[in-house]
Amino acid sequence: MSLPHAILTALLEKPSSGLELTRRFDRSIGYFWSATHQQIYRELGRLESEGYIRALPSEQPARGQKKSYEVLPAGRDELARWTSVSQEPKPLRDVMLLRLRASAVVGTAGIETDLRRHLDLHQRQLSEYEEIQKRDFPPGKDTPQDRLRHLVLRAGIDLETFWTQWLSHALYEFEHLDEQPPAPGAVPGAGPEDVPGAGPEDVRE
Amino acid sequence: MSLPHAILTALLEKPSSGLELTRRFDRSIGYFWSATHQQIYRELGRLESEGYIRALPSEQPARGQKKSYEVLPAGRDELARWTSVSQEPKPLRDVMLLRLRASAVVGTAGIETDLRRHLDLHQRQLSEYEEIQKRDFPPGKDTPQDRLRHLVLRAGIDLETFWTQWLSHALYEFEHLDEQPPAPGAVPGAGPEDVPGAGPEDVRE
DNA sequence: GTCCACATGTAACTGGTTACATGATTGG
DNA sequence: CCAATCATGTAACCAGTTACATGTGGAC
Numbered sequence A, B: 001m002s003l004p005h006a007i008l009t010a011l012l013e014k015p016s017s018g019l020e021l022t023r024r025f026d027r028s029i030g031y032f033w034s035a036t037h038q039q040i041y042r043e044l045g046r047l048e049s050e051g052y053i054r055a056l057p058s059e060q061p062a063r064g065q066k067k068s069y070e071v072l073p074a075g076r077d078e079l080a081r082w083t084s085v086s087q088e089p090k091p092l093r094d095v096m097l098l099r100l101r102a103s104a105v106v107g108t109a110g111i112e113t114d115l116r117r118h119l120d121l122h123q124r125q126l127s128e129y130e131e132i133q134k135r136d137f138p139p140g141k142d143t144p145q146d147r148l149r150h151l152v153l154r155a156g157i158d159l160e161t162f163w164t165q166w167l168s169h170a171l172y173e174f175e176h177l178d179e180q181p182p183a184p185g186a187v188p189g190a191g192p193e194d195v196p197g198a199g200p201e202d203v204r205e
Numbered sequence C: 001g002t003c004c005a006c007a008t009g010t011a012a013c014t015g016g017t018t019a020c021a022t023g024a025t026t027g028g
Numbered sequence D: 001c002c003a004a005t006c007a008t009g010t011a012a013c014c015a016g017t018t019a020c021a022t023g024t025g026g027a028c
Helices: A003-013 A018-026 A037-049 A073-084 A095-106 A111-136 A144-175 B003-013 B018-026 B037-049 B073-084 B095-106 B111-136 B144-175
Strands: A053-055 A068-071 B053-055 B068-071
Touching: A003 A018, A003 A037, A003 A053, A003 A068, A003 A073, A003 B095, A018 A037, A037 A053, A037 A068, A068 A073, A073 B095, A095 A111, A095 B003, A095 B073, A095 B144, A111 A144, A144 B095, A144 B144, B003 B018, B003 B037, B003 B053, B003 B068, B003 B073, B018 B037, B037 B053, B037 B068, B068 B073, B095 B111, B111 B144
Parallel strands: none
Antiparallel strands: A053 A068, B053 B068
């Protein structure tokens, strides 16, 4: 149950309409919590009916008409409560890692291209974050709020850094997949070919 | 649609029953794809009805009776196909980062304790991975299959390393949240990182 | 008047979670 | 016989995804 709290946070930072929220979820909020406009409208409805937010007065209640929301005291309280409550980290679920493990069994055909593509994507994301860091968090003036937000951005930067490094390493491994690793003077074959069959079995897990 | 492929991979590595799969998903498979036994049984049923796997002969078809599965050629083909197909990386969704951003607005009460707890959890996970690395991937013997699996484990290790470092840094920041930050000649203390700068409001997103 | 971008929604579906049900086997 | 454990499942729910529907206002 995190999306409503993401929306409350966004609305506290700045009251917005559904579409404005959607845009913000494509930008800064989306760095750590993504959501589509359908999710957002659905959730805005719930939050309003629960008395956590309200539509700003002075607008028409219809389709096609912009409708902005602001957080009510009850919403702020709920967000503060949720923020302070301990939560379990949720286990990792990463498709690329799964594909890599699968490729150890059914062959690596096609993966290398996608590894390269992902590397490119993560590098772009990293530069984008670094841009934002330069623009929004120059060294110097510094409120506690700024520091907290910077901390979050830092996580994004460090995560993208991890992925670019790991993907680079993975690609390097792929280029040397058939070589005997420690033995000097291995033969680079005709590209990383299929790796069929099952290797040493998975017995120790 | 990744869970069926995770199961196909696991079954190719070693034919298993539902409960055995569940155990393996709590261990090595779970490092990058987690699943509960309910999900697994549901998916085993689907995979069998689609002709991707079959129950090993020589057992009773009833509740309480163990039932092992193996992958059929069609299942292997499907896994190979899926593995080779390009996929989009899915955007990050992390509750702790969201809570931190929220805490910049509604206050940091309660979070610090949970940051500490998460740091501990990630440190434990990291040591567990490093144990496994020592045990299963000693330098020397090294098939292409081993290298691919090692690569996946490496991602786990590097990710946990990232989290422990980031959480340590976050805790350091928390201890100095009210101080004026970039005073030259600041005390390094426990924090491994530098202390950055400022940033105005969230208006430009 | 038509087209397009803006803006708000509905509906159906899928995958993951939580709670519970049922039978078999084994040790006391 | 009873309780604990192993083992397989059902059902209800919830969050996120995908596809589609509807209305407004401005540019041409």
